[in-house]
Each structure stands twice: as C-alpha cells, then as structure tokens.
Amino acid sequence: MKKQVMNRDWIATARTLSEALPYLQRYSGATVVIKFGGHAMGDAEQMAQFARDIVLMNQVGVHPVVVHGGGPMINELLAKLDIKSEFVKGKRVTDAATMEVVEMVLSGLVNKRIVQAINQEGGRAVGISGKDANMMVCDPVDPALGLVGQPVEVSPDLIHQMHAHKIIPVVAPLGAGRDGETFNVNGDTAAGAIAAALKADRLLLLTDVEGVKDASGSVVTQLSPDQVRELTASGVIAGGMIPKTETALDAIAGGVRAVVILDGRAPNACLLELFTDHGAGSLIRVPFEQEPRKM
Ligand SMILES: Nc1ncnc2c1ncn2[C@@H]1O[C@H](COP(=O)(O)OP(=O)(O)O)[C@@H](O)[C@H]1O
Numbered sequence: 359m360k361k362q363v364m365n366r367d368w369i370a371t372a373r374t375l376s377e378a379l380p381y382l383q384r385y386s387g388a389t390v391v392i393k394f395g396g397h398a399m400g401d402a403e404q405m406a407q408f409a410r411d412i413v414l415m416n417q418v419g420v421h422p423v424v425v426h427g428g429g430p431m432i433n434e435l436l437a438k439l440d441i442k443s444e445f446v447k448g449k450r451v452t453d454a455a456t457m458e459v460v461e462m463v464l465s466g467l468v469n470k471r472i473v474q475a476i477n478q479e480g481g482r483a484v485g486i487s488g489k490d491a492n493m494m495v496c497d498p499v500d501p502a503l504g505l506v507g508q509p510v511e512v513s514p515d516l517i518h519q520m521h522a523h524k525i526i527p528v529v530a531p532l533g534a535g536r537d538g539e540t541f542n543v544n545g546d547t548a549a550g551a552i553a554a555a556l557k558a559d560r561l562l563l564l565t566d567v568e569g570v571k572d573a574s575g576s577v578v579t580q581l582s583p584d585q586v587r588e589l590t591a592s593g594v595i596a597g598g599m600i601p602k603t604e605t606a607l608d609a610i611a612g613g614v615r616a617v618v619i620l621d622g623r624a625p626n627a628c629l630l631e632l633f634t635d636h637g638a639g640s641l642i643r644v645p646f647e648q649e650p651r652k653m
C-alpha cells in the first residue's frame with residue numbers, strides 16, 4: 359500500500375516536470391525581477407526556500423534580479439537605537455541619522471543574508487545597492503520626506519555584466535544623489551525602476567496577500583492597467599497595495615511585459631507562477647498582449 363502511494367508521488371513529480379516544459383522554453387533567456395519584501399522574508403527556512411527557487415530559475419536559463427526590502431528589520435534596529443520613525447504615504451521619513459541605519463540594515467544585514475542564502479543553495483549571488491556603479495540615480499521625492507529618493511536614471515549595464523558572468527544580482531534599494539547624497543528608496547519603487555530599465559519580461563512583487571482582491575474579497579487573477587485604476591479610484595485597492603499597483607503601472611509603462619503580485623509566504627511561490635499551469639497571484643498587463651491566464 360505504502361509503495362503504491364510512493365509510486366503515485368513520483369509519477370506526479372515527473373508529470374509536473376513534463377508540464378513545465380513550455381514554461382521552461384518560454385522563460386529561457388528571460389529577465390525576471392523579483393521584489394522580496396521584508397514581510398515576505400519569514401524565517402531561515404523560508405529564506406532558504408526562496409533562495410532555492412532563485413537558483414533553480416537561474417539554472418534553467420532565466421536571468422533573475424533580486425531587489426529586496428527590509429522595512430521590519432530597519433524598524434527593529436531604529437527601536438534598539440531609540441530613533442523614532444514615521445511613514446508618510448507608505449514612505450519612511452528619512453533624516454541623516456535614519457539614513458545611516460537604513461543603509462546599515464539594507465546593504466549590510468539583509469542584503470548579505472539573501473546573498474549567502476542563494477550561495478548556500480549553489481548559486482553565485484553578489485550583493486550591490488543602487489549606489490554601485492551609480493546604477494540608480496535619484497532626486498528627492500519631497501523635502502518633507504528628507505532623504506527619500508525617486509529613481510530618475512537607472513542604468514542596466516552593471517546588471518547585464520553580472521548576468522553575462524553568470525552572477526545573480528541582489529540589489530538593496532538605495533540610490534545615489536547627484537550631490538553625493540545617499541537616498542532611501544521604497545523597495546517596490548526600486549524594483550519597478552530596475553525592471554523598466556532592463557525591459558524585464560516579468561516583475562514579481564512578493565507580498566503577504568495572495569494577490570489583488572476585488573470588492574468581494576476574491577483574488578483577481580488577471581487585470582489590465584485600466585482595471586487597476588478603477589479598483590484604486592473606488593477605494594478597493596488601498597493601503598500598502600497602492601504603492602505596489604502604482605509600481606506595476608509605472609513598470610508596464612516603462613516597458614516591462616507583465617507584473618505579478620503574489621504571496622511570497624506561499625511555498626515555491628515564484629516557481630508556481632513561472633513554471634506551472636496553475637500560476638499564482640494577480641497578473642497585470644496591457645490587454646493587447648492577452649493570452650489565456652494560467653489557472
Ligand atoms: N485590494 C487589495 N487587495 C489585496 N491587498 C490589499 C488591497 N487593498 C489593500 N491591501 C493591503 O495591502 C497589503 C500589502 O501591502 P504591504 O503590507 O505594504 O506589503 P509588503 O509589506 O509586502 O510591502 C495587504 O496585506 C492588504 O492588507
């Protein structure tokens with residue numbers, strides 16, 4: 359009896375691999391930007407599983423770029439140092455003292471944790487921030503927010519070179535100012551700007567809900583930019599989902615083929631979306647590219 363169940367499992371595994379063939383072919387050579395948010399990171403086991411997905415993607419010919427956040431980890435160190443912090447419209451008001459902590463946590467702790475996790479799974483990851491090689495040049499968003507940056511010039515060269523050398527880039531969302539400042543950039547915003555500069559095939563925004571929900575609370579598996587605008591105008595898309603859908607629309611306008619908002623806490627979320635018939639989360643793209651959504 360036990361043996362039969364085991365046989366069935368192996369057959370299912372083989373079938374899953376076989377069904378993945380068209381997707382493996384479709385994404386071979388594709389650039390996929392993955393935004394890994396602080397809330398999606400979870401424990402060491404979840405981090406290892408995320409890293410394994412990234413290494414697998416790379417192994418089958420995808421060019422992944424990981425852009426990470428780390429808001430909860432920044433909050434933790436600010437609290438230990440007794441530095442007060444507040445958010446305005448989803449962005450952290452950043453003075454010089456806060457900026458030092460943001461850079462230490464993002465470029466140091468969080469970036470290196472992800473790099474190490476990927477390397478432990480057999481990948482070759484290198485951690486950078488938007489300041490390296492002047493990749494992401496920013497202007498201040500609003501004087502009231504201090505050192506919060508809006509990317510204005512993003513150069514894809516460094517990432518192209520890393521991919522050419524089979525290196526997986528892991529990018530901390532910091533930007534270089536024109537006068538030598540360091541800017542704090544929202545992780546979603548940075549991922550969108552980098553995906554647009556690369557004209558990425560997919561931008562995956564990993565978050566802590568299954569996708570974009572409609573007024574009835576059901577996840578919408580496919581949306582056009584107009585539908586996103588309607589859901590936002592009617593207040594159905596709210597709170598932390600607003601910067602994500604805004605990023606998605608900007609990325610699509612900037613040349614990204616499609617954006618998927620999906621639950622990063624779900625096991626193998628990226629693989630489920632890219633390589634299975636099922637797919638995951640909400641896919642946002644312009645309607646003329648319409649092909650049947652998976653599921
Ligand atoms: N229409 C919607 N569909 C899904 N989530 C929504 C919607 N409107 C608001 N939200 C909220 O947005 C949150 C995701 O944003 P946020 O918590 O900032 O993500 P992250 O920490 O991953 O960047 C969800 O947990 C949910 O509470």
Ligand SMILES: CC(=O)N[C@@H](CCC(=O)OP(=O)(O)O)C(=O)O
Pocket residue numbers: 394395396397426427428429430432448449450460506507531542543544545546
């Ligand atoms: C300007 C701004 O708000 N920057 C963010 C950068 C980190 C981030 O975006 O982290 P998550 O993706 O985990 O939220 C911050 O300081 O928290």
